[in-house]
Amino acid sequence: MQSMKEKAMELFKIDRPFAITMWEFSWIERRWPGAGYEDWDQALTELTDRGYDAVRIDAFPHLMAWDAHREWTLKPVWNTQDWGSRSVNKITLHDDFRGFLAACRRHNVRVALSTWFREDLDNTCMSILTAQDHARIWIKTLDYIRAWGELDNILYVDLCNEFPLSCWAPFFTRYERGGHDSPLCVRWMKEAIAEFKSAYPQIPVTFSFTAPFRDLDEDVSFLDFIEPHVWMTNSSEFYDKVHYDFARFDDTGYNNLALNGERIYRESKAHYDQCLIDEIERVAEWSRRNNKPLVTTECWAIVDYKDGPLLHWDWILDLNRLGVTTAAKTGCWAGMATSNFCGPQFVGMWREHTWHREMTEIIHNSRMR
Template sequence: MKDFFGRGRPLAIAMWDFSWLERRGPGEGFEDWDKAVSELVERGYDAVRIDPYPQLIALSDTGSFALDPVWEACGWGSIKPITVSNVLENLLEFLRVCQKHGVLVGLSGWFRHKESDSYVSKLKMPEDFAQIWIDLLRKIESAGLYDTILYVDFCNEFPNWLDCAPKGENGAPLPRDSAETTAWSNRCIEAFKAVFPQMPVTFSISSEFYRMEREDYGKWDFLEPHIWMNSDGDGRFDFTLRREGRIYDGQDFREGMAASKALYEESPEYWKMVLRTQIAHFASFARSRDIPLVTTECWAIVFYNECGLDWAWMKELCEVGVQEAVKTGCWAAIGTSNFCAPQFPGMWADVAWHRALTDCIHGKAE
């Protein structure tokens, strides 16, 4: 399983979500793609996961789209409304930069843009949804960049974020283990694989892990669970609040994160044990299904940011997560945190820390 991607070792992967395109202003981290990718390589990473906006490219290669922020306090994506244009051209240029530096790219769709909601919701058939990915891969292939793509994650944290996923009478997505959702995801994969049979595919997941035993992963090439120390259902780390169900409020966020650190420091060995237990569970499940694991969002707590907060305890937990995942031998690609990106200088600036963890992933410090 360690060599699922055929690179001779597990890969170290970072998550750059939609930030690669939305945070291009001065000081936002991605104003210079060549510099950002060069620094990624300096830190020992092999790959990066991004949102290529397949739904926007399906609407128009060259159009302009107004993007609203998803998180006010977190640093993923723009923290203010912006407009992006020529998304395909930007994507291809970013892929060229990655190709230049030998960095592989995992594609993952968030489908978070309000202007595309109505379009995506009209994709009634899973084959229609697969087609927007097929069309995107064909454009990437035509540009000579197909070999830069590591995998396709059809939907981030499926079935959340996806308006065309099967829904119940209340309008909420049906559970992943429902017959309808299982059939939908399998048909999507079948349609895509009919055109690109060699491209590894998955749907990443982040919740309701108790359903995994009942789920059919027969057509998935690998599992991409997002695993955090506080995803065990304990609830005590859920300090961040929503305002009107839309975005996170900055002051509540800062207070919550400070409280999170205090809670962790009351019993750090306990919380490390909680994380280790979850990793062991996923490894056991992967062995039982003979399926590789990839994890790109992970280890400490889900939300954090700069705003004067201490990163030491977060890094401590991330070290535990990486080391435990490596020990299992079940992961084909491993992230080091949710914050392995230049807009998080508290995490990004420590080159030696990143190198130690990517060396561990590569088997140099097991």
């Protein structure tokens, strides 16, 4: 039987663990002056200077499959966060997607594809009625990428971000609002992956998940690898104490986070650090039981953060350092991020050049087992 290291090296065509960041839909939505991605070459130069090897982005497969040349009007998914745009926006995918992939190749940055199924005015994602539909929009998207000569730089495909959360997979949650381990959800994932593999068997494919990770023996045999999103906040009562509730168009939660978050963490630092360590070890055990390598692109401190008054970055940096060093020691991660704030729009995180170099060096030097 192949070791996890051998699987990862063959699957991702790597000789060491890779450092990856999440640029989700910001890569195309945040292109106004000062938004961070108006010059892809500059952003990618800064990324590689910090030691990163790959980006995970939204490929908008539902829109690519429907009409790659159309100008799509996107509704904001929130106005409280700095991922993407806080107000209505317009994108045209074909030329920009092709251009971004070409820019990544120029900078030797590999590209992982995912999707948050961004809502357009027609709510096009709701045309996905079956698992086969889900796979076919991805197949059509990869057909474009193959025609552009960029398929060999695709690191993997995540068929849906944090499946099956209702904010990212409303086409599925109209049938059921269960977890990723529910029978209906598992059947959907298996069928979608089988359909996808019939067209692109050489591309590593998965569904990414967020907590809870309840059953470490759940069937993940149909996934090429496991992509769990792991945070201290999802394995503790931290957000309850802070009174942060993920509101997308109300800043009350952010005000509570600014006023109370750092204080509550520091008052019980040992407890919250241990919550993160325990969750990482739990996910690593999930990996070992299934002999599946891990990739984590959203992690380690808290889920939501941004630059703002009273929102200091030092405690976030410390928690993320703990996450990277703990995960690296397990030998289970083929690739990992240093946080989900590693983009030029998060100035307080992005400016910490030395910190990024230290973290990516830890990732590169970690040893899979």
